[in-house]
Amino acid sequence: MKKITIATRSSKLALWQSEYVKAKLNEHYPELEVELKTFSTKADKILDVPLAKIGGKGLFTKELEVALLNKEADIAVHSLKDVPVEFEEGFVLAALSQRFDPRDALLSQKYASIQELPQNAVVGTTSLRRRLEIKLLRPDIVLKDLRGNINTRIAKLKAGEYDAIILAATGVQKLQIEDEVKYFKPISTEEMIPSMGQATLGIETLDNPELVELVSILHDKNAEIESTIERDFVRTLEGGCQVPIGIKATIIDENSVDVRAIVGMPDGSEYIKEEIVSNINEYKTVGKTLAQTFIDKGAKELLARAEKVAFA
Structure with a gap:
């Protein structure tokens, strides 16, 4: 060829x-x-x-x-x-x-972290998964829809439409536009679990x-291991790309993989969250097994209600 x-x-x-x-x-x-x-x-x-x-x-x-x-x-x-x-x-x-870097990131002209945002701060994101996780971190925050490409979203932030916005860290890093805003703060995957396959x-x-x-x-074999777990989890839950599901598999060493997952309502009123450490050789079954644990706890019903909210 x-x-x-x-x-x-x-x-x-x-x-x-x-x-x-x-x-x-x-x-x-x-x-x-x-x-x-x-x-x-x-x-x-x-x-x-x-x-x-x-x-x-x-x-x-x-x-x-x-x-x-x-x-x-x-x-x-x-x-x-x-x-x-x-x-x-x-x-x-x-x-x-x-x-690449799988974390979400906070971008702001005034505040260095989610914790430093004032009461009832306006944060921009349209992701239902990010809405869920922000509300769990800071229930007082006012969430406002945010669409457009990265540059458009940053322009809206700089125009004062938001106190902060949440984006995938990797996109900002790839375009080397971290300095476009005063504060660019990646958020640990312990605080905000990313989307399947993010980065x-x-x-x-x-x-x-x-x-x-x-x-x-x-x-990349490591990416295959992590993404297989993450995509199997979402597939077993029968959740699409836009419902509030966070799932992150992280290879610890040659023998172990850590998996964190969360599903819930976009307003944070209900959620299921779990973390497991598994043998890396079992990566082709781990996602399905963890998803079944969530299903047993009512995850499918929870996601069906979350989807109704999204389409309301």
Whole structure:
């Protein structure tokens, strides 16, 4: 294969991620021509409605998959947290990148941490999962919807619409815009459990052995272990990308993996939270096992009620 085309969204972050994949491929295959081709997704076009209200599955990926089917591109680069846990027939998740910083981060012009925010501070996020976890940390905080790309969100913060906003740390770091605001404070995964796959890139292709082999050089085993646990957990709970679920698997050493998870109502009124340490060799079953523990405690019913709130 002499040339491949990468399907990507047109945001600065999506382009950074696709350029990263292109550089890795060229590093390994110097003679390979790699082209980027941009597409707009449903989530890029609807910016005035919370994502949970326009459906969670495939909001960031569907148009890129159509490009693969139409032979307009060979591979698609996604933020793994946006990739549905079930793939349509003919598509495969061919590789996972090494994980970047998986933490959420607080950005503010006045306050250095969630704890330092004043009573009834206005915090911007549209993520139901972040809303849940912020409310557990600070029940007094007033939550306000926040849509748009990273630069747009930061501009709204600087315009004084929010006291703080919550973003994925990795996006800010990749674009090297930490200095755009006075305070950029990553939040520990003990305080705020991230979304499944947060800070990992997923490389999607059609089920083509030649392409799968080509992109296998991008694959990171640690990312596979952690994301398998996280995605299995969400799949077993039958939760989409937009319901309030946090799940983070962290490899401790060559024998052990720590897994933290949370589900609940976006207002923090009800939640289930667990942490387990498991043998790393059991990573293909750990997510399902932990999810069953949550199901036994009523997680599916809790998420059904949370989803009704999201679509209200």
